[in-house]
Structure formats: structure tokens, C-alpha cells
Amino acid sequence: MKVAVIGCTHAGTAAIVNTAKLYPDAEITVYERNDNISFLSCGIALYVGGMVEDPQGLFYSSPQQLAELGVNTKMRHEVVSVDTDAKTLQARNLETGEVFGDTFDKLIVTTGSWPIVPKFEGSELDNIVLSKNFNHSNTIIEKAQQANHIVVVGAGYIGVELVEAFQLNGKQVTLIDAEDRILSKYLDPEYTDKIEQSLREHGIELALGQKVTRFEGENGKVTKVITDKGTYAADLVIMCIGFRPNTDLLKGQVDMLGNGAIVVDEYMRTSKSDVYAAGDSCAVFYNPTSKHAYIPLATNAVRMGTLVARNLVAPTVKYMGTQGTSGIKIYEDNIAGTGLTETAAKDAGLDAEAVLITDNYRPEFMPTHEPVMLKVVYEKNTRRILGAQIMSKVDLTQSINTISVCIQNSMKMEELAFVDFFFQPHYNKPWNFLNSAGLGALPEVPQRETAHV
Template sequence: MSEHVVVIGAVALGPKAACRFKRIRQDAKVTLIDRDEIFSYGGCGIPYFVSGDVTDANQLRTTAFHMVRDEPFFQDIKGVDVLSSTEATKIDRENKQVHVTDLKTGKKSVIDYDQLVIGTGATPRKLNLPGEELENVFYVGNMHDAEKIKAGVTSGKYGKAVVVGAGFIGLEMAEAFADMWGIETTVVEIFEQILPRMCTPVLAKMGQTHMEEQGVAFKLGQTVSRIEGNGKVERVVTSDGEIEADIVIISAGVIPNDKLARECGLECSERGGIIVDEFMRTSDPLIYSGGDCVIIKNAVDDSPMFLPMGSMANRQGRVIGGNLAGRNETFPAAAGSWVVKLFEKSMAGTGMSLGAAKQAGFDAVSVMLIMADRAHFYPVKDMMTLEMVVDKATRRVLGLQGYAGSGDAMVGRINAVAGIMKYKPVIEDVSNLEVAYSPPFASAMDVLNAIANMADNALAGMNHGHGPDVFAEYWADRESGDYCFLDVREYADAEPFLTKYPEHWRNIPQGEIPKRFEELPKDKKLVLICNTGGRSYEAQIMLDALGFKEVLNTQGGMAVLKAFGVDI
């Protein structure tokens, strides 16, 4: 009798594991089980279906060659049996059986297995707010929710939207409402920044400022206490007031679906999630698991990590499929790479943010650089802001995050670093990282090499840099007389600010500092500024050598100040 592999969950990991195994073992029987009638779809594409970028919901279910991934597709093309609208209710490890219920008929049955895969994914975290039951309040958890939202959007039912949560899904849904459909959109977030824990407040503020320029409003540092309305939602009540709403999206993160695993005695994390080894095996050697329901190893510090990503699920599914067939493939760790599109800009990262690194116990610092993403003389280019997080003692690169107009260019840099994170790279590894070069694609000294060099200079004590947040504090306190704001650009660039702030803004072009340094006060902090931070760094080096004690370089210069929203 041929071996029977049963896979519970058929959205991302499950189909990948099932089909990979079947390709290796054509003689085996494979059964996919899913409680929904719609399965094997790209859930990460839901915001783009709502926005209209993806015009048909079935596009999220089709292959690259335009076949819908339904039961006949898996049966005829992949040789995999599918039991949709079927819920797995119990795993009997002793008898190697899965108890299931047909959700359409109520019929119960038992399926024997030789090996089992749990790919039950994750569920939106419920806030259990008063008023959640009102019409037009959604947790975006599946295609059914997506189609209801899209139907309301296209019919013009919604004029005002509130999105609870400023993580990936929340921001993507906010863009979907505001961009294509012109819906007045407000995002409410309990933390004081968007993308909490993913990047520093400085980068987060850049993304927020851009979204605000596109019409999205933010209520940060606020909680939602209840949702009100008469049958359907009319308003959201927060800790700071009320917001009118015709539709509410709650995107407060997800929690792993580990109930089946816990109930059958598999080892699970106290905080949620099935524990697996590098082979994606659970504590039962006949049961594998992966995707949004498991805990994996963080490549930066080897700590346990919950990382619900569709890309992760697909890669893990391939590993599981191979191991079901007797191979010894591994998924050792993940750096936690991410990217999100925010209208015309994008944000991305890998590894740890500065806050996360400090929380993990590293003596971490970060440096920020803004630079053209290709040769400065090439006519088509965009500015890219990168922030690198490093450990002072070991010089290890702990993370890299960015904000840019060209998301493709930035993701290329992020991915380059992500690929070496599991090897615990140090600054020199990135400083000397080989990247493909041609002026239409990169600078001779790539932005990635440049930010590593900047980190090296910072640890050597050569670059006394601060970000736009610190500059904003100094600027707000300019009347104290403690600061001298020195613009080291040419006069034509500095002239508007000299006219606007004659008492506070000074100008000595960087090349004239050796001749004119005596014009500068030595009893004040010298806050240097240029367009992107390059000239102000050179000026800082000069002034340090001339005996000035407190010289501070504004990393990223005017470009970052503008993106950050500093009003000068």
C-alpha cells in the first residue's frame, strides 16, 4: 500500500509541501484538507485586490500560466486530492489519524496518515471591542472578507474609513482606500509610530509624512475603546475622541493557529506557535509544520521568532516536501526581511531595528545615509535613505532598514544584506560587499557600501552624527542661544534660510571653512547641515581638527529633514 501524506491547511505552505512531495514521490497518496471552499490563494495580495490593482479575485488564485488552483487543478495537474470545506478537528498521534468534519454536510470521518503536515496558518488578532459586530467592520483574514470590502468600495458605500493598526496590512489597506477610491482614511495606532518594532521612529515618520501628503490621517499613541453605530458602523471612539467611519478595518496583527497541535500534545511556545527544528519537524518526527503557525530561529541572535510571511511559508513548504520524501533539507533561520509599498514610496528592512537590537541586549547604534540609488550623473535616479544598525563591541551588522522612491532598487540592497545575516556579518563584510555596477543601476561606491563605511566612521569616533529628530529638538530650542546652525552648502542654496532666519542660520561653504573658521563661535554647539550629509561630514572633520569641541553633523541633511517633516 502506498504511503499517505495528509496536509492540514491549503493556503500557502500546505499546497507547496504537498506538491513538492508528490513531484518526488509519484507513487504516494497526498491529501490536502482546508476548512474553506476557497484555498491556495495569495493572501498578501488582498489589499491590492481592494485597491483595484488586482482587478479580479481569481487572479489571487491562479498560477503564472492562468489556471485557477481549485480541486480539479490539484487533482488533474498535481495529483493531489483536496478536501475543501472540511475541518480537521483532532489529531490522533497514537493511531496516526486525523478526525475531520465536512462543514457542508456535517458528516464526520477519520483519515489515516503515514506522515502529517500542519499548515494551519494564523488568525487576525481579535480586539473584542464593543461594536465589532456592526455591519462594515472587518478583520481581513480571508478572501470572503476581501470580496465584501471590494463590493462596498466599488459601489460607493464608503466615504470615510478607519484602519486600526499601522502594521503592514493596515498601511496597505489605508493606501488602497485613499489612493484608488478617494476614501477619507484615518489610521489609529496604539504605538507612537507606524510599523512599530520594524524600524526607528525616524524612518517611520518619513513614511508617515509621505502618506499624510497623500491624504491619509494618523492618530498615533491612541487606543480604540469602542465602535458605535445603529446596525452598521458610524464612528470609532478612541482614547482621544471620535472618528466618523463608514467602514472599519481592524489589523492588529495575527496569532498562530496552533490549537490542533496543542491538543494532540505537540510542543508549542507559551506565547503561541508550534515549535519546529531546522528540518521543520515538530516534537513528533512524523509530523511537520511551517508557515504562519510556527516559531522559527532568528538569524541575528538565534532567539525564537514568529514571522508570518507568505514568502516564508512557500520556502518552508518546499523544505517540508523534500523531507517528507526522505531528504534532509533545512530551514535554519530567518533574518525577518520585509517590504511595504506606501503610495509612491516604499519601506523595507532586514534583521533588527535599533529598538529591537537594544531590547535583545546588544550595545547597538545606528547610522543614517541618504544617497542616489545609482550614479549621481545618470539622468534617471532616486534618493534612497538607509539606516544600518550595528553592535559597538563586535562591529556586527544587526539590521538594515530603508525608505525610498524606487522600491525595487532598495529591496535589492536589503536582500543583499539579508542573504548574509545568518553568517553574522560585520561592518567590513558590507563595506566590501560586491555589487553589480553600471551607472544606470548603481554608483561606483554603492549606497550599501557607503552606509557600512559610515558605520565604520561612527564607531571610530570620526562621524558625530544625529538624525532629523535630534535636529528638530535643537531647532525648536534655537532661541536658547546654545546652538549655531551652520549651512555648509554654497550661498545660493543657503540664501533662503539666511533671509528667513537671520539670527539663527549661518553659512560658510565647506570649501571656505579653513579660511573662515574664526567666524564661528566656540562656546556653542555647531549643528552642520547640507543637502544629504556628505559635505557636512567633511566640514565636521575639518572643524574637529581646528579645535571645535561640539560639532554635530546632520545625517541625511536637508533631504532627510524634508522627508521627516521638519518645518524650517
């Protein structure tokens, strides 16, 4: 069996390693256009902020490790075309320029995503950089050393983590986003209001509800970011607006969403026989809405990549879908979320309600008993749990993984109220705060006894 793999980050590495182990006789060839593989991009802010001193810790595989598994890894090689019917591809050696062909029995597409880069006036100025891969992170570190005013465009996870890292390193930082709130895809206002307050208290300037219109500079280097509402000094600009699936190679050959994300079934198969896909290049089945959605997360990628290998010869293990579970630490606040926010649920046309509780996570007689804020979103009629968010100075984020399982299994609020959790004063109260959220949304009790026949 001849297997070709395009791209080797999270999904690609998982697919390659498992394919090599499961099918020792397979001939596996990997095409990767970068000079490194398996970079944990979620660690960029930690690396930039100096918390991660040895960047090699951000890699969990290498061409040498893959070679030990018998994999032929072609680094700095870009696949320029694919014919899924003829099962052929054309690749270019980026070092020599040589273009050559190859064939495959099975194709695994793990081409990932790439940052969205609008064509603003002045975008060609120096010191305007992206934040996606290892080379980007090294560029950011190098340029940040000489910068005093740093502007980050995009208030998603990466943008928020970067402004914190820059502020801790003594920089003057501005965070710009077109939305009125930071992290608006992940959290409801009850949470983002508190996080925004924390960022401002640490001296970070928030320019929210503003769209960048152009960049201005001197001597070829950026000096100002201009929005529709203001002007901001900048020695360095980091673009973190979002990501798009990197799937041009297969356009017109397999089914995709409108944004280009490849649609796969529960066995990671595309609409074309013997062509599989995984990771940020794909749409995933989103359990809260029962629809395919684009949710680029490393966790989704490694699961999907592993399943590609398991299902490469025959359907074996199904993908259970995702809740888009994620977490972030901002200064002293530990924050996590899963499924739909209340805002997103209503935007999706669901009749949603929510329970918001703030309680001390363990008994008040304990020496410390920090408060936890938990919000659980549910569908009004079915009472099915749709999502949850949590925030506390104590790390209670693993509780969101529990809610993720609840959503996965279509549990209702009353089931969450009475599910079995242990009690021990070091850790929680007799009613765990997850139980308490469920108790806050119990169904009404009938006022008259129903006659039994």
C-alpha cells in the same frame, strides 16, 4: 505512505505540490475549511484598490491542479481533532455536517494564522470586517462602495496598504493604532516619520497612540469608533491588529511558543515523530537573535512548505532560518527592511549601533539621481550586521536582499564596506551605497605599530 495535510494556503500548497512530485506513490489527503486555496493575501490591498482587476491572478493553485497530481483535496472540510500518538484525525464536512475519521503515516500541519480580534463593545455591529482571506477581500470591496468614512485599525503592512488604497479611491480614511508609530515592527522612526508625513499630505488621518475601546452604531450598523483619546466617524471598519497562529488542534501535543506557534527544527519536524509543520502556524529560527520567533510571512511559508516535502522521509535539506525580510510601496516611496531595527535590537538586549546614510544612488552628472536613505544596524562588540532599512523614490529594494544574505552569513560591517559590487553610472556610484554604510562603521585603526616577533 499515507500523508494528511491540514490547511492549504502558502505553506500547505508548497508542501502538497512537492510531496506529490517527490513521492508519486504517496496517498495524500488535504483538508481545507475554505472554498478556495493558495490565495495571496498580500495582494488584498491591490485587489481592493482596483490595481488587480482579475482576482484569479491572486491564486497560484487550485483543487483541480492538485487532483492532476493525484492529491485528494477535501474542500470545506474542517479537522476538529488530531491524535498525534494514534496517528488519527477527525474531520467535519462543513456542507453536510458529517464527521468522519482518518489515519495518517505523516501529518503536515499548515493551518496558518487568523486575525487577532479583541472583544470590543459593539463588535457585533455590521460593517466591522477582517482582512485575511479572499472572502474578506470581496466583502471589503462590496461594503467600501457604499462607505464614505473608513477606519482601519492596525498600522502594520496590511493596514497601511489599505488606507492608501481607500484614499486613492476617494474615501475619507482614518488609521488607528495603539503604537505611537506606524509600521513600528518593521522600521525605525527615521523612516516612519517620513511615511506618516506622506500619509497626512494625502489626507489620511492618523490616530496613533490610541486604543480602541468600543464601537457605536445606528440601526445595527457601525457609525463611530471610540478610542481612549477620541471619536471617529465610520461607515466601515477594517480590523488589522495582527495575527495569531491557528494551532489549537495540537495544543498539548507538540512544543509551542507562548503564543501557540509550533516550534520546528531545521528539518521542519515538530517535537512529535512524523508530525511536520510550516508557515504561519510555526515559529521560525530568527538569525539576527539566534532564537525562535513568530514571523508570519508568505516567503517563510513557501520555503518551509517546500522543505517539509524534502525532509518527509529522512532529513535531507536544512532550513537556514530567516531574517524576516519584507518590503512595501507607499505612494511613490519604495521601502524594504531585513533583520532587526535599531529599536528592536535594543529591546532584545543587544548592544547595537547603526549607520544612517542619505546619498544619491547614482552620480550627479546623470539626468536624474534620486536620494536613497539606508540604515544598517550592527552589534557594537562583534560588528555583526543585525538589520537594515532602505527607502527611495527609485526602486532599490533588492539591495535589502543583499543585506539579508549578509546577516544570514554573519558578516561584519567592514566586510560590507569592501565587498565587490559593480559600478556603472546608470545604476550606482563607484562606492555602492551599501559599501558606504559599511565604510561609515569601520573599526578604529591602531595608533602604534605592533612589533612582529
